[in-house]
Amino acid sequence: MSIISIGVSGLTAAQIALATSSSNTTNAYTDGYTRQVATFSASTGGSGVQVSSVDRQYNQFVTTQLNNSTSAESALSTYQTEIDQIDSLLADSDASLDTLLQSFFSAIQTLTSDASDTAAREEVVGSAETLASQFNQLGSYLSAMADDVNNQIDDQVTQINDLSAQIATLNDQISLSGSLGATSNDLLDQRDLLVSQLSELVAVDVTVQDNGSYTVSLSNGLALVSAGDSFELTTEASASNPSETSISYVDAAGNSVTLSDSVLDSGSLGGLLEFRDSTLADTQNQLGLMAVSLTQAFNTLQAQGIDLNGDTGTAFFSVADPLVYGDTGNTGDATLSASFSDDVSALTASDYTVTWSDSDGFTVTRNDTGASVDASYDSSSATLSFAGMNLTVSGTAEDGDSFLVQPTRNAASSFTTLISEGEQIAAGTSSGSSDNTNALAMLDLQTSDIVGGKATLSETYASLVSDVGSTATRVAAQLETQSALTEQLTTLQQSESGVNLDEEAANLIVYQQYYQACAKIVEVGTTVLDTILDIS
Amino acid sequence: MRLSSATIYNQNLNSMLAQQSEYQQAALEVSSGTRVVNPSDDSLAAAQAVTVRQSIAANEQYADSRAAITTSLSQEESTLDSINDAITSAMSLVVQAGNGTLSDADRESLATSLQGIYDTLVTLANSTDSNGNYLFAGYQSQSPAFAEDADGVMTYQGDDNVVSQQVSATQSMASGDNGAAIFLSVSSSAGYIAEAGDNSGTLTFDGPDIADSSADNYGSAFTLTFSIADDGSTQYSIDGQDPVTYTDGETLEINGLNLTLSGTPAEGDSLTVSAAADADPDVFATLQNLITTLQTPVEDASDQAALSNTLSTASRELSNAQDNVLTVLTSVGTRLGQVEVLDTIGDDLALSYTERLSGLVDADYTESISRYVTLQVSMQAAQQTFASVQQLSLFEYI
Numbered sequence: 019m020s021i022i023s024i025g026v027s028g029l030t031a032a033q034i035a036l037a038t039s040s041s042n043t044t045n046a047y048t049d050g051y052t053r054q055v056a057t058f059s060a061s062t063g064g065s066g067v068q069v070s071s072v073d074r075q076y077n078q079f080v081t082t083q084l085n086n087s088t089s090a091e092s093a094l095s096t097y098q099t100e101i102d103q104i105d106s107l108l109a110d111s112d113a114s115l116d117t118l119l120q121s122f123f124s125a126i127q128t129l130t131s132d133a134s135d136t137a138a139r140e141e142v143v144g145s146a147e148t149l150a151s152q153f154n155q156l157g158s159y160l161s162a163m164a165d166d167v168n169n170q171i172d173d174q175v176t177q178i179n180d181l182s183a184q185i186a187t188l189n190d191q192i193s194l195s196g197s198l199g200a201t202s203n204d205l206l207d208q209r210d211l212l213v214s215q216l217s218e219l220v221a222v223d224v225t226v227q228d229n230g231s232y233t234v235s236l237s238n239g240l241a242l243v244s245a246g247d248s249f250e251l252t253t254e255a256s257a258s259n260p261s262e263t264s265i266s267y268v269d270a271a272g273n274s275v276t277l278s279d280s281v282l283d284s285g286s287l288g289g290l291l292e293f294r295d296s297t298l299a300d301t302q303n304q305l306g307l308m309a310v311s312l313t314q315a316f317n318t319l320q321a322q323g324i325d326l327n328g329d330t331g332t333a334f335f336s337v338a339d340p341l342v343y344g345d346t347g348n349t350g351d352a353t354l355s356a357s358f359s360d361d362v363s364a365l366t367a368s369d370y371t372v373t374w375s376d377s378d379g380f381t382v383t384r385n386d387t388g389a390s391v392d393a394s395y396d397s398s399s400a401t402l403s404f405a406g407m408n409l410t411v412s413g414t415a416e417d418g419d420s421f422l423v424q425p426t427r428n429a430a431s432s433f434t435t436l437i438s439e440g441e442q443i444a445a446g447t448s449s450g451s452s453d454n455t456n457a458l459a460m461l462d463l464q465t466s467d468i469v470g471g472k473a474t475l476s477e478t479y480a481s482l483v484s485d486v487g488s489t490a491t492r493v494a495a496q497l498e499t500q501s502a503l504t505e506q507l508t509t510l511q512q513s514e515s516g517v518n519l520d521e522e523a524a525n526l527i528v529y530q531q532y533y534q535a536c537a538k539i540v541e542v543g544t545t546v547l548d549t550i551l552d553i554s
Numbered sequence: 555m556r557l558s559s560a561t562i563y564n565q566n567l568n569s570m571l572a573q574q575s576e577y578q579q580a581a582l583e584v585s586s587g588t589r590v591v592n593p594s595d596d597s598l599a600a601a602q603a604v605t606v607r608q609s610i611a612a613n614e615q616y617a618d619s620r621a622a623i624t625t626s627l628s629q630e631e632s633t634l635d636s637i638n639d640a641i642t643s644a645m646s647l648v649v650q651a652g653n654g655t656l657s658d659a660d661r662e663s664l665a666t667s668l669q670g671i672y673d674t675l676v677t678l679a680n681s682t683d684s685n686g687n688y689l690f691a692g693y694q695s696q697s698p699a700f701a702e703d704a705d706g707v708m709t710y711q712g713d714d715n716v717v718s719q720q721v722s723a724t725q726s727m728a729s730g731d732n733g734a735a736i737f738l739s740v741s742s743s744a745g746y747i748a749e750a751g752d753n754s755g756t757l758t759f760d761g762p763d764i765a766d767s768s769a770d771n772y773g774s775a776f777t778l779t780f781s782i783a784d785d786g787s788t789q790y791s792i793d794g795q796d797p798v799t800y801t802d803g804e805t806l807e808i809n810g811l812n813l814t815l816s817g818t819p820a821e822g823d824s825l826t827v828s829a830a831a832d833a834d835p836d837v838f839a840t841l842q843n844l845i846t847t848l849q850t851p852v853e854d855a856s857d858q859a860a861l862s863n864t865l866s867t868a869s870r871e872l873s874n875a876q877d878n879v880l881t882v883l884t885s886v887g888t889r890l891g892q893v894e895v896l897d898t899i900g901d902d903l904a905l906s907y908t909e910r911l912s913g914l915v916d917a918d919y920t921e922s923i924s925r926y927v928t929l930q931v932s933m934q935a936a937q938q939t940f941a942s943v944q945q946l947s948l949f950e951y952i
Contacts, residue, residue, distance in 0.1 A: 046559050053558075102594075109592045110915070116604050120611035127615040130719050131622035131729070134695055135685055450693020452717050461720060464612065480604035487597025494594065505568070509561050516558020523948035 021543030027066030028536030031058055032529050034069045039525040046517040050211030052076050053517050054203055074203050077514050081210065082224060084507040085217035089284040091504045092218040094497040096289030098490070100167065101297050105490045107159060108483050115156065115305075116479045118149045123464040129443070130458050134451035139326070139440025146435045150335065153309050157431025160302045167294045168263040174219050174287045175251045175265060181216045182234065182248035185209060189231035190246040196230050216242075221284035238281045240267050251277075257346045258371075258422045262294070297489055299427070303367035304482045306337075306426025309433040311469040311478075313337045314362045316460065323444025323456035331444025331456075338432035340407055340425040350374070350416035354402070354409045356423060363471030365406030370423040372402065374415035385422075566940040573933040580926040583917045590915040599914040606914065610907045612723065617900050619719045620893045626729040627890050630689060633681050634883045637736070640678065641876045644671045644841060648869050651848060652862075658851045665848035672841045676700055676708065679733055690733035692716065699733040700838065708838035710734050722896050727889055731882050737837050740874040741881040744830035746773070746811055747870055750863040755780070755820030756855045758862050762811040762827050769810030775828035776808055780819035788819055817859055830874045837875040844868045 038056045045051040052074040059070040108114070125145040129138045188209040195202050209232065216222055216234065222242065225233040234243040242249055249268060256264035257276070265282065266274040279295060282288045313335040320331035340356035354372065358365070368386040372393075375381065382391040382404050393404035402409040407425060437443060445460075446453025469478040583589055593600040650656075651664050680698045682688055687695035691712030703709045716728040716735075746762045757780070766772070778790045781797060789797035792808060805814045811827060847864040850857065 047563070105592045105594045110590070110600070110603065116607060120608065124611060124615050124618070127618060127720075131619060132685055132687065133717070134687055446693060448693055448713070448715075450695070450713060450715065452687060452691075452695035453693035453715065454717055454719070458718065458720060458726070461615075464608075465723070474608075476604060476608035480601040480608075483593045483604055484597050484601035487593025487595075487600050490592075490594035491597055505565070509555075509557070509565070512558040512561040513556045516560055518557060519559040520948040521556075523952060527952065 021546060022540050024064075024066035025536050025539030025541075025543055027061060027068060028539060029533060031056075031067045031069050032533035032536055034072065035529040036526065036533065038072055039522045039529065042517045043519060043522045043526075046519055046522070050207050050214065051517070052203065052207050052210070052515045072203070074206060075515050076206075076210075077511070078226065080507065080511045080514065081214075084504070084511050085214055085224070086221065086284075087500065087504040087507050088214060089217045089221040089288075091497065091500040092286045093284050093289035093292070094493055094500055096286040097293050097297075098493050098497055100163065100290070100293045101486065101490045101493060103163060104160070104297065104301055104486050107156060108486055113152060115149075115152055115308075116476060118145070118152050119464075119475055119479070121145045122149045123461060126457060126461045126464075129445055130454045130461055132452065133445040133454040133457055134326070136326075136440050139443050139445075141440075142443055143435065143437055143440050146334070146437070150433050150435045153305065153430045153433040156305055157302070157309075157428070157433070160298065160305070161428075161431055164261070164294065164298055164302070167290050167298065170290055171263045171265065171287065172253050174290070175253050178216065178219050178242070178287070179248070179250045181212050181219070182242040182250070185212050185216070185232060185234060185243045186246050186248040188212070189243065193229045193231050193245075201230070217285065219285045220282060220287045236267070236277070236281055237283070238277075240269070240275070258420070259343050259424075260346075261343075297486065299369070300367065301482065301486060302428075302430065303369070303424075303426050304478065304485075306429030307365060307367045307469060308475055308478050309335075309337050309429040310358060310362055310365060310426050312463075312475060313429075313433065314358060314360060315463050315466075315468045318360060319456055319459050319463075320444045322447065322459075324446050324449055324453070325444045326441035326451060328449045332442060333436050334443075336432075336434050336436050337429040340423055341427055342409065342424075343422045345420045345422070348416070348419040348421075350419045351413040352415035352419060353412055354421050354423075355412070356407050356409045356425075358425075359403065359406055359408050362406035363468075364404075365425060366470055367426060369427070370405065370425070372409070372421040372423060374417065374419045376417040380415075562943060566936070566943055570933070570936040570940050573929065573936045577926075577929040577933045580922060580929050583922045584919070584926050587917050587919075588915055589917045589922070596914075603911055603914045606907055606911045610904065610911065613900055613903050613907065616720060616722050617897070617904075620721050620897055620900070623719055623721060623727060623729045624890065624893055626683065626689075627886050627893070629681070629683060630730050631883065631886050631890070633678055633689065634736070634879055634886065637675060637678050638876060638879050638883065640671050640674050641837070641872055641879060644668060644844075645869065645872045645876070647671070648844065648865055648872060651844075652865050661848040661852075665845045668841060668845050668848065672838065672845065675737075675837065675841070679737055688712070689730055690736060692732040692734075700737070708836075708842070710738060721893065722900070725896070727892070731886070736879060736882055737875070738835055739878050740830045740835045741878045742831075744835075744874040744877060745870075746827060747830045747833045747867060747874075748813060748825060748827045749833065749867050750860070751824035751826070753820065753823040753860065753863075754856055755823045756817035756859040757815060757819035757823055757825065758817050758859050759825060759866065760814040760816075762813045764810065765807050765812040766810040769807075772810035773829055774809045775826070775832055777827075778815075778825045780821065780823040782821045790819070817855075820856075830870070833871075835871065835874060835878075837872070840868050840871040840875070 035056045035058075038054050042053055054072050054074055056069050056072045058067050060066075061068045111117070122142070122145040125138070125142040129135070129142050132138060188205055192201070192205050192209065195205065213222070213224055213232065213234065221237055222234050223237065225235070227233060227245070231245050232243060233241055233245070235241040240249070242251075247270070249270065252266050252268055252274060253263045254266060256262040264276055265287075266276045268274045279288075279291045282291055316334040320334045323331045325331050337358075340358065342354045342356050344353060352374070366384070368384045370391065371383050371385055373381050373383075380393060380395055380402050382393040382402075383389065384391055391404050393402055395402050400411045402411060405425065407423070409423070443457070445457035447455050464476075465474055467473055469475060473481070590596045590599050590603065647664050647668055651661060656664075679690055679700045680688060681690070688697065688699050691697060691699040692715040694712045697711055699710065699712045700708050701711055710733050712733050714732060714734055716730055716732055718726045718728050721727045745764070748759050748762050750757065750759070776793050778792060779794070780788060780790050780800065783789050783797070783799075788800040790800050791797045800815070800819065802818065803814070803816050805812055808827070813825075813827060815825075843864060847861055850861075852858050852861055
């Protein structure tokens with residue numbers, strides 16, 4: 019074999035190695051880039067060197083671990099972003115709900131000092147209005163958050179569909195280029211980057227097929243991507259609750275299956291769903307429960323008292339009636355309309371599901387604990403009573419029909435003061451203008467267990483603060499742990515696939531020298547040849 | 555382990571950012587002096603702080619109530635003092651009127667003085683507070699406690715209620731007393747009252763005094779009705795029982811009470827004895843009655859007897875009225891004393907709640923400043939590390 023051709027094989031190899039190193043160097047900080055290494059091998063028959071392959075330094079196992087960890091971290095970080103808003107909403111300030119509740123009761127205390135004092139009466143009305151407006155603000159903010167979460171779910175489902183489609187396209191391209199015998203490292207990098215982006219949105223399982231294409235599926239096994247096909251997720255109003263967005267999977271035949279929240283328990287989509295169904299709903303319900311309890315307690319006392327004009331007191335506050343949604347799958351035409359009973363001591367911050375069966379009639383379960391609830395049905399008035407509510411049934415329910423009852427979800431945002439004049443406050447129980455007996459009873463509500471029959475307003479607020487605070491703390495701690503794990507796995511993944519600039523600098527030096535050495539071989543070969551030619 | 559350049563960069567950057575966030579948090583804590591603002595800062599402390607703030611607010615409310623009550627009671631106290639003075643003056647005038655040497659004109663002049671006292675008492679009874687509420691009208695504070703009815707009789711227009719307020723978590727207290735309790739009542743220790751009817755004879759009485767508190771029917775009211783028997787002798791009957799012969803100067807013991815009778819009763823004359831509380835006590839009626847009697851000229855022995863009997867009854871009634879006012883005054887004083895004690899307890903509570911709240915949510919300066927300084931040092935270290943690590947590169951030497 020000629021020395022020159024041996025030298026040239028070295029020059030070619032050096033160029034490939036230098037190109038690989040240059041590519042590594044320029045992509046040192048590129049997302050999804052995988053370090054490539056040129057592998058040299060001796061040519062058969064002593065004909066020099068050849069670059070047998072330029073390989074991606076890639077570890078499927080570590081990458082999968084990293085993607086899973088990213089999903090979990092993304093869920094927590096989404097949850098944290100959302101709960102931080104509620105956390106700030108409940109921060110201590112002059113306008114926090116407990117401070118305003120105290121101002122309201124303090125105004126009532128002043129009223130008890132002189133029930134005939136119209137200025138003191140106006141003060142009570144004024145502080146009641148301030149209190150109501152703070153309830154409204156909190157309630158509206160939380161409703162807006164719920165809308166926003168539903169919108170984010172829509173957006174993320176769109177992104178998931180986009181990513182699935184792109185991965186499917188890349189699957190095609192990769193298997194095509196594989197069949198042509200020239201696998202493109204760039205395409206592989208792109209596909210892995212898309213999978214990693216998809217993992218941030220939702221937890222997925224990736225299976226590598228023999229032809230190198232990825233099958234990407236949800237945690238329940240439904241495939242989002244299979245070879246060159248992608249399958250879409252869609253969003254629609256939930257069957258049981260039209261105010262919530264639910265997610266469905268559309269299979270190859272075009273049938274859609276509603277996905278339960280447990281399927282989507284990771285990724286930012288999972289974080290959104292969990293936040294919406296737990297902290298957000300709980301906070302809305304708890305605040306609503308406070309508003310309803312305050313309303314019923316004050317209205318009951320007002321009705322027992324006499325106002326400054328000598329008339330029986332009228333309602334002090336009002337809140338919206340409980341929300342009832344009939345499931346869209348109901349076959350009967352029954353509708354339920356709910357109202358609060360005067361005694362709301364059995365009311366809770368939970369939602370309820372009412373189900374009709376032909377054999378057992380109406381059954382009621384609490385949605386938070388799943389426990390069944392005692393309900394009484396008065397067939398003469400077609401009224402179902404449970405948990406401080408009366409539900410009037412009209413129409414006929416069919417077996418299996420179900421209804422979702424949200425007693426206090428909208429109460430805080432609908433909480434209003436009905437009394438506009440101080441004289442309408444029924445401070446007494448007689449016509450005497452200084453009669454403060456009813457005002458004293460109102461003041462007593464401050465320390466009475468009027469919420470669910472077992473807690474004061476202040477205690478309820480304290481437990482809300484505690485719930486939100488401890489959940490936020492727990493999420494932050496879990497996020498910290500998960501972030502540390504992700505960082506560790508990233509370091510591990512990078513230690514194999516990442517570019518080290520010092521290493522590439524060293525490679526450049528080495529291959530430059532190698533190139534010079536090979537050039538020297540060519541020079542020597544030329545000299546040798548010249549020598550022979552000179553002889554002749 | 556092999557490190558990628560991106561890892562080195564990210565790790566250094568993340569560590570610097572984490573330091574920065576913690577440093578910022580510590581700086582905020584030092585500058586605001588508050589450790590817990592958001593529930594997530596310390597959920598347990600935040601929830602407890604809500605409860606403690608509620609206690610502080612309630613404690614302040616009770617203090618406000620006590621301040622209001624102190625004002626009302628102090629005003630009542632000084633009003634009651636004046637009422638007491640007026641009754642004392644009236645009593646001394648009654649003593650003067652008993653002087654047998656007085657002429658009709660002298661008595662007329664005493665009546666004029668008593669009318670002055672009566673008017674003063676009406677004014678005092680209709681005292682108002684700074685908001686124009688009548689002090690002694692019960693819940694009916696918008697109208698005068700006492701006013702003359704169509705017959706010119708001073709009548710209580712208020713009700714039997716008293717305004718109460720919550721002065722501590724467990725105690726409520728009346729912020730005043732109503733007119734009925736002050737002017738239309740006697741204290742529980744008041745004795746017995748004898749009152750002559752619209753008599754035409756010269757019967758006068760002395761007493762009643764307690765003779766035997768263990769007697770049957772002790773203390774029950776009774777009425778003596780006098781009649782002239784067919785034989786011309788004077789008789790009396792107790793509550794319509796069989797008549798008994800009357801002896802001038804005789805001391806009778808009825809229902810455990812001694813009553814000395816003298817003079818000559820006429821047919822149909824009467825004398826009623828009852829417990830003061832049952833005799834419709836009314837200081838205004840007593841004074842009105844006195845004034846009318848003093849304005850009536852004394853022309854014969856029966857007028858003299860009527861004058862003497864009225865003075866005797868009025869003297870006891872005024873004495874009872876005064877006792878009653880003093881009893882109310884004592885109760886006002888007791889309440890004021892209680893309020894003072896509750897104020898002290900309230901102040902102590904306020905202090906301990908404030909300390910508790912501060913312990914829950916306020917920053918511990920020693921701790922937070924030293925953490926602030928430590929974090930500052932470690933952040934500077936992170937920045938320096940970042941800068942120097944980024945400079946290290948083999949490319950520098952090619």
